[in-house]
Amino acid sequence: xxxxxxxxxxxxxIPADGMHSGPATVTGNRGLMLEEPLLFxxxxxxxxxxDLPAVDxxxxxxxxxxxxxxxxxxxGLTEPETVRHYTRLSRQNYGIDLGFFPLGSCTxxxxxxxxxxxxxxxxxxxxxxxxxxxAVQGALEVIHQLGHWLCTLTGMPxxxxxxxAGAHGELCGILAIRAAHEARGDAREVVLVPESAHGxxxxxxxxxxxxxxxxxxxxxxxxxxxxxxxxxxxDVAGVMITNPNTCxxxxxxxxxxxxxxxxxxxxxxxxxxxxNAIVGKVRPGDLGVDAMHINLHKTFSTPxxxxxxxxxxxxxxxxxxxxxxxxxxxQGDSGEFYLVEEENREERxxxxxxxxxxxxxxxxxxxxxxxxxxxxxxxxxQVAEDAVLNANYILRSMExxxxxxFGASGPCMHEALFGDRDxxxxxxxxxxxxxxxxxxxxxxxVYFPLVVHGAMLVxxxxxxxKAAIDQFIAAFRSVVERAxxxxxxxxxxxxxxxxxxLDETGAARKPKLAFEG
Amino acid sequence: MRYLPxxxxxxxxxxxxxxxxTIDDLFVDVPEIARLDGPIHGLPMHASEMAVERHMKALAxxxxxxxxxxxxLGAGAYRHHVPASVDTIIQRGEFLTAYTxxxxxxxxxxxxxxxxxxxxxxxxxxxxxxxxSLYDGSTACWEAVAMATRVTRRKRAVLSGALHPHYAQVxxxxxxxxxxxxxxxxxxxxPEPDLxxxxxxxxxxxxxxxxxxxxxxxxxxxLAPVAxxxxxxxxxxxxxxxxxxxxxxxxxxxxxxxxxxxxxxQSLGVGLQFGGPYLGLFAVRDAKHVRQMPGRLCGxxxxxxxxxxxxxxxxxxxxxxxxxxxxxxICTNSGLCALAFTVHMTLLGERGLRELAAENHRLACxxxxxxxxxxxxxxxxxxxxxxxxxxxxxxxxxxxxxxLADRGVLGGVSLGRxxxxxxxxxxxxxxxxxxxxxxxxxxxxxxxxxxxxKETV
Numbered sequence: 001x002x003x004x005x006x007x008x009x010x011x012x013x014i015p016a017d018g019m020h021s022g023p024a025t026v027t028g029n030r031g032l033m034l035e036e037p038l039l040f041x042x043x044x045x046x047x048x049x050x051d052l053p054a055v056d057x058x059x060x061x062x063x064x065x066x067x068x069x070x071x072x073x074x075x076g077l078t079e080p081e082t083v084r085h086y087t088r089l090s091r092q093n094y095g096i097d098l099g100f101f102p103l104g105s106c107t108x109x110x111x112x113x114x115x116x117x118x119x120x121x122x123x124x125x126x127x128x129x130x131x132x133x134x135a136v137q138g139a140l141e142v143i144h145q146l147g148h149w150l151c152t153l154t155g156m157p158x159x160x161x162x163x164x165a166g167a168h169g170e171l172c173g174i175l176a177i178r179a180a181h182e183a184r185g186d187a188r189e190v191v192l193v194p195e196s197a198h199g200x201x202x203x204x205x206x207x208x209x210x211x212x213x214x215x216x217x218x219x220x221x222x223x224x225x226x227x228x229x230x231x232x233x234x235d236v237a238g239v240m241i242t243n244p245n246t247c248x249x250x251x252x253x254x255x256x257x258x259x260x261x262x263x264x265x266x267x268x269x270x271x272x273x274x275x276n277a278i279v280g281k282v283r284p285g286d287l288g289v290d291a292m293h294i295n296l297h298k299t300f301s302t303p304x305x306x307x308x309x310x311x312x313x314x315x316x317x318x319x320x321x322x323x324x325x326x327x328x329x330x331q332g333d334s335g336e337f338y339l340v341e342e343e344n345r346e347e348r349x350x351x352x353x354x355x356x357x358x359x360x361x362x363x364x365x366x367x368x369x370x371x372x373x374x375x376x377x378x379x380x381x382q383v384a385e386d387a388v389l390n391a392n393y394i395l396r397s398m399e400x401x402x403x404x405x406f407g408a409s410g411p412c413m414h415e416a417l418f419g420d421r422d423x424x425x426x427x428x429x430x431x432x433x434x435x436x437x438x439x440x441x442x443x444x445x446v447y448f449p450l451v452v453h454g455a456m457l458v459x460x461x462x463x464x465x466k467a468a469i470d471q472f473i474a475a476f477r478s479v480v481e482r483a484x485x486x487x488x489x490x491x492x493x494x495x496x497x498x499x500x501x502l503d504e505t506g507a508a509r510k511p512k513l514a515f516e517g
Numbered sequence: 518m519r520y521l522p523x524x525x526x527x528x529x530x531x532x533x534x535x536x537x538x539t540i541d542d543l544f545v546d547v548p549e550i551a552r553l554d555g556p557i558h559g560l561p562m563h564a565s566e567m568a569v570e571r572h573m574k575a576l577a578x579x580x581x582x583x584x585x586x587x588x589x590l591g592a593g594a595y596r597h598h599v600p601a602s603v604d605t606i607i608q609r610g611e612f613l614t615a616y617t618x619x620x621x622x623x624x625x626x627x628x629x630x631x632x633x634x635x636x637x638x639x640x641x642x643x644x645x646x647x648x649x650s651l652y653d654g655s656t657a658c659w660e661a662v663a664m665a666t667r668v669t670r671r672k673r674a675v676l677s678g679a680l681h682p683h684y685a686q687v688x689x690x691x692x693x694x695x696x697x698x699x700x701x702x703x704x705x706x707x708p709e710p711d712l713x714x715x716x717x718x719x720x721x722x723x724x725x726x727x728x729x730x731x732x733x734x735x736x737x738x739x740l741a742p743v744a745x746x747x748x749x750x751x752x753x754x755x756x757x758x759x760x761x762x763x764x765x766x767x768x769x770x771x772x773x774x775x776x777x778x779x780x781x782x783q784s785l786g787v788g789l790q791f792g793g794p795y796l797g798l799f800a801v802r803d804a805k806h807v808r809q810m811p812g813r814l815c816g817x818x819x820x821x822x823x824x825x826x827x828x829x830x831x832x833x834x835x836x837x838x839x840x841x842x843x844x845x846x847i848c849t850n851s852g853l854c855a856l857a858f859t860v861h862m863t864l865l866g867e868r869g870l871r872e873l874a875a876e877n878h879r880l881a882c883x884x885x886x887x888x889x890x891x892x893x894x895x896x897x898x899x900x901x902x903x904x905x906x907x908x909x910x911x912x913x914x915x916x917x918x919x920x921l922a923d924r925g926v927l928g929g930v931s932l933g934r935x936x937x938x939x940x941x942x943x944x945x946x947x948x949x950x951x952x953x954x955x956x957x958x959x960x961x962x963x964x965x966x967x968x969x970x971k972e973t974v
Contacts, residue, residue, distance in 0.1 A: 039863055041634045048869030050600055052952070054877040062882055064900025066767045068738050068871075076866015084603050086630070086860055090611035093626035097610025103619075110520055110802075111614050114566050120604075123577025129582065129792030130589040131860035131931045132922045138579030139791045145576075152559050164793065165849040167836070197661040204838035208693045212841040214687055228547075250546035281544060286551040297849070301520075305607075305853025306627035307617035307649070307813065309794030325690070342686065343937025353690035355783075357655035357683040358594055358792025370573055374564035377556035379518045385540045386523050393531040393542055410545040419951035437623055448837075465522035466531065492821070497622035500821035504621075507830040508817035511807060513646045514636040 017172050033498060036088040040515040043075025044464055049082050053159065092498040093306070094442045098359045100464060100472050102394075104415045104445035104457025105198065105246060107276050107298035112374065113300065115367035122364045129358035133338055139362065140337035144329050146369045150294060150313055153380070154275075156319035157287025160328065162360040169293025169312025170204040170240070172325055172355060175266045176291055176316060177238045178208060179323040179352040186238035186265065194223050196247055196449040201240045201271060209236070210237060217451050221247035221406035221417075225257060232264035242271035243287070244278065245415035246449040248391065250456070258288025265322065267291065275299045276461070277388055278415035280381030288382070290317040300368035311364035325355045385416040386462035390469055394458055397473045402480050405452050420454025425486025429454035434493035435479035441472060518563055520622055526904050544690075554767060583789060583927060587958035589884075591904045591949025592733065592930040593654065593681050594792065595784045597873075598953055603786050603860045607853055617813070617849070621828045622820075627852065628827035631815040634859040641764050641862075644800035647942065649813040649920040650855040651797030651847060654759055654781030658727065660757045660811045660845055661777045662688055665725035666697055667809050667844070668753060673722045675752075676762025679701035680730035681759060682935045688727070697724075703939060706908075707900040710738050716746040723752040725777070730756050730770060731763055733935070735904035736945065744774025761798070762951075763902040765874030771802045778802070785865075785920045787859030796854040810835060811845030873952060877903035881950040884959045888948065891967045897945070904949040906932075912970050914946040920969045921962075928962055930972060935947040 028035045061067060077085060093428045094101070101108035119125065127136050147159045160176075163169040163324070174191070181188050191205040195214045202212040213231065216224045223241060239261055243251040251257070258268045268282055270292040276299040278284075284292050296302045296311040304310075316324055326348060327339040339359070340347045375383060395416035399407045403421035406412070433443035435454075445457040458476075460469055482490050494500065523531075528540070537543055538950070544552075558560070562573075582598050590596070590598035609614065611626060618624030619633075622965070631649045651657040662674045674692070676685050676699060685701050692699045700718055705711045710732055719726050726747045731737045744754045758769035764770075767867035770778040782796035783789075801810060808831060816830035836843040865873060881903040885896045893910035909917060914931035920927035929949070932942040 002777070007536055036629070038629065040636060043863065045867040048866045048872070049602075049864035050869045050877055052869060055872055058880060059875070060882070061766075061878060062885075062898075062900050063767055063878070063902065064739075066739060066900070068764075068766060068768055070768075070772065070872065072765070072769075072867055074637060074862065074865075074867040074870060076869055077863055078601070079602050079864065082860060082863050083606065085610065085863070086606045086612075086856075089626040089629055090606070090609045091559050091626065092623075092629070093611040093615045094620070094623040095611045095614035097614045098612075101614075102617070103616055106616055108616060108813035110613075111804045112520060114569060116608065116613075118570065118577075121574060121577040121582040122582045122584060123574075125790055126583045126596070127580050127791045128588075128596070128789050128927070129594050130590055130592055130934060131691065131927060132582075132919045135581035135793065135927065136923045138576040141579065142576050149560065153557060163846075164656065167595055168652060168656070171846060175690070175694060198848075199840050199843070200798055200836040200846050200848050202841035203843040206841035206843075207695075207846045209696060250544075252546040252548060253576035253591045255548055255550065256519040272704060278547070281553065282547050282551050283553070283557070287548075288928055303853065304616045304849075305614045306612055306615040306624070306630075307852030308849040309652070309851045309854055310849040311794070326686075332864075341937070344778055349725060352687035353693070354683060355656075355690060356653060356687060356793075357681065358653075358795075361793040363794050366573065370569055373561070373564055373569045373572055373905075374520070374566070375518065377560040378556075379521070379563040381556050382518060382521055386521055386528075388543050389523070389528060389535075389540060391529055392535045392537070396535045403792055410546055411537070433620065434622070437620065442623065447620075463520055463522065466524075466527040468522075481520070494622050498625050499622045499824060499826040502621045502820045502826045502828050503818045504830065507816040507828050508833075511814070511830060512817040513802075513804075513807065513830075514639045515632070 017228055034091065035256055036085060038515055039085065040075055043077050045075055047078060048433060049079040069455060071418055075430060084394045099388045099440055100459045100468055101442040102444045102457040102460050103442060105273060107461055109301055109461035110463035111301055111303040112371060115370045118370045119363050119366045137337055140329050142365055144154060144331065146365050149372050152314055153279060154292065154315045155283030156315035157318055157325060158316040160316060160324040162325055162356050163293065163312040163314055164356055164361055165293045165308060165310030166293055166312045167200040169206060169314045170200055172314045173209045173269045173291030173293060174204055175352050176320040176323040181237055183350055188235055190236050191227060192231060192236060192239045196245060196451045197240065197242055198246060198271065218294065220409040221249050222251055223257065225253045228257060230259050236266050237263060238267040238269055240269040241272060242273060244274045248412040248415040248417050249406060249409060250413055252289045269453060273298060274414060277384055278379060279384050289318050296364045296368040301371045302364045302367040309361055311361035322349045322439050323352050326351050326353060327359055383462045388458040390462065390464060391416045393469060394460055396471060398476060401477060415457055415459035417452060418456040419452045423483045427483045427486060427490055429456055431490045431493065432479050432483050435482065435490050437494035438477040438496045439479065441475060544560045558707045576748060586925050586927055588927045588950045589929045589950060589962060590927055592947050593781060594789055595760055596789055596953050597784050597951050599786055599788060599861060600864050603857050606860050607857050612856055618829060620694060621826065625826060628815050630818065630826050630859055631910050634855045635745060635815060637859060637862050638798050639800050641761060642800045643769030644778055644802045645804040646807050646808055647800035649815050650798050650850040651812050652851060653795040653797045655684045657779040657797035658684045658689050658757050659691045661779045662725060664809050664811060665753045665755060668806060669724040669751065671724035673698040673724055675718045675723050675726040677699040677728040679704040679710050679726055679734055680729045681733050684757060689828055704734060705940060708897055712743055713736060714744060717748050719746055719752055721750055723750055725753040726755060727755045729759060730758055731902050734906040735901040736898050737767060737900050737902060739880055740773040753941060762874050765870035766878055767902060774893055777804055782858045786861035787854045793850055794854055796850060796851045797856055809844060811855045812847050815849055819923060876952045880954055884950045887959055887963045893970050901949055904947060907945045907946045907948055909946055909970065911944055912973050913943055916973055917969050920973060921965055924965045926962055926964060926965045961966055
């Protein structure tokens with residue numbers, strides 16, 4: 001235990017100039033570390049990888065005089081060149097399939113391949129959103145079944161399925177809250193958000209036209225209940241609280257907070273980004289939640305895809321359910337499923353309207369439902385327990401050398417939070433993150449939440465073996481020990497990634513956002 | 518359970534290290550009232566791959582698959598042939614299981630792809646800068662309106678009557694809460710869009726005018742006069758495109774003077790998928806507006822050794838830095854769909870996209886001519902790309918569509934579905950014809966439509 005790692009690498013093996021050693025190559029490649037030019041440097045305007053009939057310049061057209069006269073400026077590659085170009089690019093990426101990816105709050109768990117296979121069944125992948133409803137009963141049933149799972153797992157009576165991602169789900173919940181207040185002629189202007197919240201929370205509330213006020217955290221890393229209660233009043237529309245919170249702790253006073261908010265005429269939005277810690281163990285409905293989004297791409301294993309697509313269904317309380325966005329699915333008396341849209345004037349009730357063109361992220365619904373069916377109620381409970389167990393194991397395996405600001409607050413949930421106290425020689429959290437890259441890991445989330453100096457948020461998820469976690473702990477300890485010792489070499493890390501540290505300041509000062517030439 | 522690597526022995530050893538005797542010791546902060554005594558009731562227990570596959574396949578079998586019948590639906594979602602290599606590439610684990618590229622040294626694959634994507638979209642739209650994608654065309658449309666209100670410091674948006682009604686609904690939903698004023702209209706059933714009427718609605722308080730191209734009825738018109746009229750009043754022109762393939766044949770919105778161009782990118786690489794996930798495209802013609810853009814932007818830079826590399830940039834616009842002052846609340850975009858779009862566009866290239874567009878237009882012209890011969894049917898459009906509006910001589914289009922589905926033909930989208938309760942639009946049918954339709958499919962549609970019209974009262 002606590003040996004640097006099994007490969008024998010030691011900091012002193014870095015050459016004196018701090019650079020990666022070895023002779024230069026003509027190509028710039030280093031064996032399997034392959035450089036790849038931009039598409040626009042290798043593609044040609046007259047090359048295509050798709051066989052189509054040649055354009056007949058003399059064919060009559062009905063483009064109303066708007067036929068393109070100028071070149072678009074695109075370039076093409078044949079199929080073998082295309083496959084090679086993007087395969088070579090893919091190898092410059094880190095993904096869960098390659099290794100441990102403990103990015104806190106992002107829940108980088110294994111993406112089961114059965115999900116991918118099911119989403120590609122032509123009966124799901126090749127159907128049009130505006131097909132007659134009698135031709136897509138199976139699709140509507142998938143949405144209905146997934147909604148049933150989400151309501152049952154959260155103990156909530158209703159769900160809005162159309163939000164496209166977590167932040168879009170937040171928007172859905174906040175708009176439902178505004179619509180509910182408006183329906184009773186109660187104009188409220190303020191939404192309270194803890195200072196530890198994810199940035200989307202205040203951005204969402206502001207996007208929906210609210211003024212945002214911060215609620216402080218207690219020294220133990222939870223919402224300051226007294227401060228929150230003191231701020232409640234007739235101008236407060238609601239609160240947005242993440243539970244488990246971004247410090248990795250369960251908000252144990254959540255029910256008390258919810259009761260106080262309801263007493264003051266407000267609603268409770270729960271950011272469900274961290275639902276994976278409690279799925280199958282705790283039903284948010286039992287805690288007084290009015291609205292909560294669920295990131296299917298976190299808790300229910302749909303792939304993150306290098307930044308989306310996500311999917312953010314929102315469960316709603318009885319009080320907010322009537323305001324759910326269009327469209328939604330109902331089941332008729334004879335068992336058929338149908339969409340309630342703008343035209344169903346009576347059934348749509350006081351819905352606040354449409355948030356997106358169609359019915360939500362169907363491709364993510366099929367994946368998430370596949371995952372839920374695979375795990376079942378028993379498996380999902382085990383998911384939460386193993387995720388929490390792994391996070392606590394990391395917390396207790398690191399806290400002797402790494403500052404764990406809330407380590408004394410009790411067990412953590414699905415993620416362990418550390419700070420940069422005692423790092424020497426001007427070394428920072430960023431340096432530790434880059435050091436972990438050299439060890440073959442994707443770093444944890446850094447500098448978030450903002451309430452901890454130099455925060456490092458480590459979320460292992462349940463899909464890692466004990467051996468994988470032990471190996472990570474050994475590597476993490478080694479890098480932290482270098483930071484505590486002020487090892488200057490860490491400032492230049494990573495050494496072994498496809499790129500050394502990138503000049504982000506320069507990128508922002510003179511933005512170059514498209515290929516020129 | 519096949520996705521959970523810990524054994525009971527592991528769990529016991531880990532609990533011992535933690536100093537807990539049972540797993541529930543780690544859930545002590547959950548209040549008594551919220552504790553459950555076992556697995557949640559009312560849900561099945563875990564199941565094998567085979568059992569799950571059986572369940573899902575039974576659901577899939579209840580849908581009429583587009584590729585198995587003559588298929589002519591569009592209205593914002595188009596069925597195109599996606600080359601086999603697109604899906605192979607997006608299933609590579611390094612792309613599929615990566616996160617937003619917060620650690621650029623080990624995310625150059627995603628970042629370089631996004632830089633290529635941004636370049637392709639900007640050129641297709643005739644713009645200077647495109648972002649790294651938004652959720653879909655409809656949410657991109659609202660983001661464009663919101664951006665225009667920021668740029669102009671005005672709060673009124675004029676929507677063309679021929680903007681996709683779902684896009685207009687999304688804009689109106691959001692504007693209701695932000696306090697912006699939306700001037701919308703119903704589409705005029707005319708062979709050409711009513712641009713004069715649209716321009717007359719632009720005033721000194723107008724932040725932007727939003728026009729779809731090709732529009733919801735499939736019509737195309739030169740938008741340069743609208744751009745001039747908007748600019749004369751200090752407003753921006755937002756052009757919405759729901760069919761990027763059209764821009765392989767038609768002039769780009771940027772060329773016609775659009776300030777912001779947004780759209781749906783689903784046509785390339787992504788597939789129908791019952792409406793999502795799709796791909797929101799967002800671009801600005803003039804780079805001076807870049808700091809008001811929503812969403813992620815990928816930029817070129819160099820690393821410590823001077824090698825070219827890419828990073829997410831200008832993030833001071835974004836929620837994780839600016840919180841309530843951000844240009845948008847968006848966090849996740851549609852990265853994997855952007856990859857699918859870019860791979861498909863790379864396979865096409867300039868030549869392939871132009872050929873694809875020409876083939877779409879050729880077949881659409883063929884279909885329009887054939888369908889115009891069905892008794893009682895007229896083609897409304899003077900000009901179109903691959904989608905046009907049929908007038909059914911007083912017959913209800915929704916009923917015809919359902920009847921056609923029963924006959925095994927997915928014949929189009931009825932305007933009655935899109936504009937429920939508007940009597941003037943009940944007899945209009947949108948027909949989209951892409952390269953996936955064969956001449957036999959077109960003939961079959963014509964024959965079944967003729968039969969259906971005869972039998973529908």
